[in-house]
Amino acid sequence: MKKNERISVITKILSDHPNEVFSYNYFTELLDAGKSSVCEDMAIVKNAIELTGTGYIETYAGASGGVVYHPKVTKAEEGAILKEIADQLQAPSRKIQGGFVYYSDILSNPRYSKNIGRIIASKYDEMDIEYVVTTETKGIPAAMETAHYLNVPMGLIRRSNRVTEGATTSVNYISGSSNKIKTMYLSRRIDLKDKKVLVIDDFMKGGGTAKGMTSLMEEVGAKVMGICVIFVTRSPAEKLVEDFTALIWMDDENMEAGLRVSLYSEV
Amino acid sequence: MKKNERISVITKILSDHPNEVFSYNYFTELLDAGKSSVCEDMAIVKNAIELTGTGYIETYAGASGGVVYHPKVTKAEEGAILKEIADQLQAPSRKIQGGFVYYSDILSNPRYSKNIGRIIASKYDEMDIEYVVTTETKGIPAAMETAHYLNVPMGLIRRSNRVTEGATTSVNYISGSSNKIKTMYLSRRIDLKDKKVLVIDDFMKGGGTAKGMTSLMEEVGAKVMGICVIFVTRSPAEKLVEDFTALIWMDDENMEAGLRVSLYSEV
Numbered sequence: 014m015k016k017n018e019r020i021s022v023i024t025k026i027l028s029d030h031p032n033e034v035f036s037y038n039y040f041t042e043l044l045d046a047g048k049s050s051v052c053e054d055m056a057i058v059k060n061a062i063e064l065t066g067t068g069y070i071e072t073y074a075g076a077s078g079g080v081v082y083h084p085k086v087t088k089a090e091e092g093a094i095l096k097e098i099a100d101q102l103q104a105p106s107r108k109i110q111g112g113f114v115y116y117s118d119i120l121s122n123p124r125y126s127k128n129i130g131r132i133i134a135s136k137y138d139e140m141d142i143e144y145v146v147t148t149e150t151k152g153i154p155a156a157m158e159t160a161h162y163l164n165v166p167m168g169l170i171r172r173s174n175r176v177t178e179g180a181t182t183s184v185n186y187i188s189g190s191s192n193k194i195k196t197m198y199l200s201r202r203i204d205l206k207d208k209k210v211l212v213i214d215d216f217m218k219g220g221g222t223a224k225g226m227t228s229l230m231e232e233v234g235a236k237v238m239g240i241c242v243i244f245v246t247r248s249p250a251e252k253l254v255e256d257f258t259a260l261i262w263m264d265d266e267n268m269e270a271g272l273r274v275s276l277y278s279e280v
Numbered sequence: 281m282k283k284n285e286r287i288s289v290i291t292k293i294l295s296d297h298p299n300e301v302f303s304y305n306y307f308t309e310l311l312d313a314g315k316s317s318v319c320e321d322m323a324i325v326k327n328a329i330e331l332t333g334t335g336y337i338e339t340y341a342g343a344s345g346g347v348v349y350h351p352k353v354t355k356a357e358e359g360a361i362l363k364e365i366a367d368q369l370q371a372p373s374r375k376i377q378g379g380f381v382y383y384s385d386i387l388s389n390p391r392y393s394k395n396i397g398r399i400i401a402s403k404y405d406e407m408d409i410e411y412v413v414t415t416e417t418k419g420i421p422a423a424m425e426t427a428h429y430l431n432v433p434m435g436l437i438r439r440s441n442r443v444t445e446g447a448t449t450s451v452n453y454i455s456g457s458s459n460k461i462k463t464m465y466l467s468r469r470i471d472l473k474d475k476k477v478l479v480i481d482d483f484m485k486g487g488g489t490a491k492g493m494t495s496l497m498e499e500v501g502a503k504v505m506g507i508c509v510i511f512v513t514r515s516p517a518e519k520l521v522e523d524f525t526a527l528i529w530m531d532d533e534n535m536e537a538g539l540r541v542s543l544y545s546e547v
Contacts, residue, residue, distance in 0.1 A: 018328040020328075025332050061288030061292070109443065109444065116444075117436060117469075121436050126424065127428065151444075153417070153420045154424045161390035167388040167390070177382065178382070202385065
């Protein structure tokens with residue numbers, strides 16, 4: 014294979030498998046090339062990836078040397094992505110009776126969910142996350158993409174007890190939007206004991222769901238390394254969880270004139 | 281930028297944006313290179329991508345020339361991916377009382393959902409699909425990845441009527457597993473009129489859910505171009521929908537001795 018082709022193949026493989034460690038031997042065998050050639054190729058790919066602003070390549074030297082692609086989002090790109098979403102949110106046509114804003118289509122669009130996943134993964138890349146967990150339904154695509162970029166599995170918390178999940182662990186929580194006591198369930202087949210977990214949810218108002226999720230994580234012995242929520246309302250200012258990252262803040266006091274939002278990157 | 285770096289950058293951009301058409305001008309400006317250089321680069325990327333077996337590059341000649349990356353899965357790779365999933369399914373520990381098999385963790389693993397999405401997109405790549413639709417919950421990750429590879433949005437059908445979806449269109453259907461009449465809902469803000477739609481579901485036994493989804497698509501004026509289901513049980517042999525593609529067939533008669541499965545690629 015020619016050098017140029019090797020560079021394209023290496024770029025494709027690393028880019029498709031973020032946060033996965035590949036040994037140099039893997040590439041020398043796959044590409045039928047010497048180690049020094051692969052090292053040279055890698056230096057070029059490293060430069061190029063950094064030029065695209067989509068992440069960086071980390072290389073480990075030595076006999077057991079390897080290489081891993083870390084997806085990253087620059088502050089400028091993050092601002093641009095979140096602003097595009099915020100601009101859409103502010104359209105008056107998105108208002109739903111009861112003070113809600115329609116955003117299911119945004120989170121169900123691969124373009125947005127992939128970018129949101131990359132933003133979240135970028136923030137938690139250094140924390141050795143072992144599992145992403147989320148609660149059904151709307152946040153699943155973004156949580157799944159985060160799991161992809163962090164190269165970990167996703168654990169799905171259900172809002173009702175399904176026979177297909179087998180035995181479950183459950184906790185009760187107070188849903189802020191309906192002010193009712195509800196229950197959430199995690200299959201006991203998902204073993205989170207002592208696992209470093211990132212909790213993701215699409216929306217927070219009072220923080221009841223996020224609080225429920227952290228209780229459930231305690232219950233199964235997981236270590237919550239962070240809570241990241243995509244849309245968070247400014248009011249109430251007091252949330253049931255203290256430590257969380259919000260990507261987009263919604264000012265809902267002024268719904269008649271359209272929603273006002275502010276972005277993580279502006280905070 | 282050097283030629284080698286340009287090739288890496290082009291590979292990354294095309295690979296990250298499947299089924300999206302890029303003009304040559306886009307690359308000449310981004311890379312600050314002449315059109316003939318970009319054309320040469322493209323020929324190399326085209327070769328390399330085909331060598332990885334993950335798809336092919338289509339180029340359009342002429343003044344308005346452009347380039348698009350189509351993800352593809354070879355028959356051999358498809359067989360290997362589906363066999364890996366099937367092998368996991370057959371583990372006796374996956375059996376759940378009531379004759380069910382636990383597979384949530386498989387579909388919540390980005391490794392599997394991405395590959396399943398790529399397999400499905402590969403099958404429907406030539407049909408000009410404009411929307412992927414699925415019903416919550418377990419199939420969402422694979423449907424989302426299919427939508428990503430086809431470069432279209434996903435429409436999410438809900439099993440209960442949520443205030444956050446606004447006004448909805450609903451149909452009743454008979455759920456095969458519970459033999460009860462249920463209702464499914466699609467937000468009226470998702471406009472599928474005259475749209476070419478691919479219906480995806482994670483599991484089919486009698487075909488009630490798939491039938492419900494096609495009725496709902498008729499109701500909103502969409503054109504169903506195909507139904508693709510990940511796991512389908514052999515019995516009952518008669519399903520409520522006639523035309524569908526199953527990736528993995530489950531022989532459930534012999535559950536005591538472990539599940540027997542057969543793959544799409546073997547059919």
